[in-house]
Amino acid sequence: MILPCIDGTTPFPPINQALNDPDGLLCFGGxxxxxxxxxxxxxxxxxWYSLGEPILWWSPSERMVMRPNEFHVSKSLKKAINQLAPQFHFNRNFKSTAEHCAQVSRKDKGTWIHPEMIAAYTALFNEGHAFCLEVEIDGALAGGIYGVALGAIYCGESMFSLQTNGSKMAMYGLCQHMLKNGIKLLDCQLHNPHLASLGAKLIPRTDFIKQLNQWAAV
Structure with missing residues (x-):
């Protein structure tokens, strides 16, 4: 199958046309x-693409999602939160949060969060369609997370940790914010063991799209 190429005005292909291998690759360009x-x-x-590649667009067959009321607070995390009393700052320093995420060491020694992506998502944030959350402990930055805001759904892009449990506290703080503000679902996109340990689950793409259609316009 030939991977479709889109330009600045071409609509996306139907997501059921995404490849099985690699799973979810839909098109490139735009x-x-x-x-x-x-x-x-x-x-x-x-x-999701690396610097120097064309823009690659994805819609995987299974989606990692988390409902904020299903976030798993382990005994050790609960103890750390009680002892350290972290402060959570919502939508304070978006670009800085994204830049910290770009510096996270990854197994492939690369990152998809390059300057082009940071600039694009910062513009999205300035238009009210993205979010960030930072965690501070005793005035020092401990962790954070950023993503896209769609009505009552948040789409998490990446998170970082500068102190022990920093990213877990960021997820905890984000889920608490979601519960207080009527945000129903956190789209975590792809499976990883860290997210699974916090309560995220894989669901079929069809189920995710149903929830997306229900909540994104709220």
């Missing part, structure tokens, strides 16, 4: 304008 990004996320599509 741009990272705020309009293109919001249209992508509303359809369950996200960009």
């Amino acid at each position: 741009d990272l304008s705020s309009h293109r990004l919001t249209q992508a996320y509303k359809k369950g599509i996200f960009p």
Whole structure:
């Protein structure tokens, strides 16, 4: 199958045309304008590519998601939160949060959070379609997370940790914020053991799209 190429005006192909191998690869090309990004996320599509590659758009067959009331607080995390009394700051320093996420050491020694992506998502944030959360302990930055905001759904992009449990506290703080503000679902995109340990689950793409259609416009 030939992978479709899109330009600045071409609509996305139907997501059921995404490849099985690699799972979820839908098309390439286009741009990272705020309009293109919001249209992508509303359809369950996200960009993921390395610097020097064309923009690759994905919609995997299974989606990692978390409901905020299902976040798992382990005994050790609960103890750390009680002892350290972290402070959570919502939508304070978006670009800085994304830049910290870009510096996270990864197994492939690369990152998809390159300057082009940071600029695009910062523009999205400035238009009110993205979010960030930072964790501070005793005035020092401990962790954070950022992503896209779609009505009553948040789409998490990446998180970072500068202190022990920093990213877990960021997820805890985000889920508490979601519960208080009526945000129903956190899209975590791809499976990883860290997210699974915190309560995230894989669901079929069809189920995710149903929930996306229900909550993204709220």
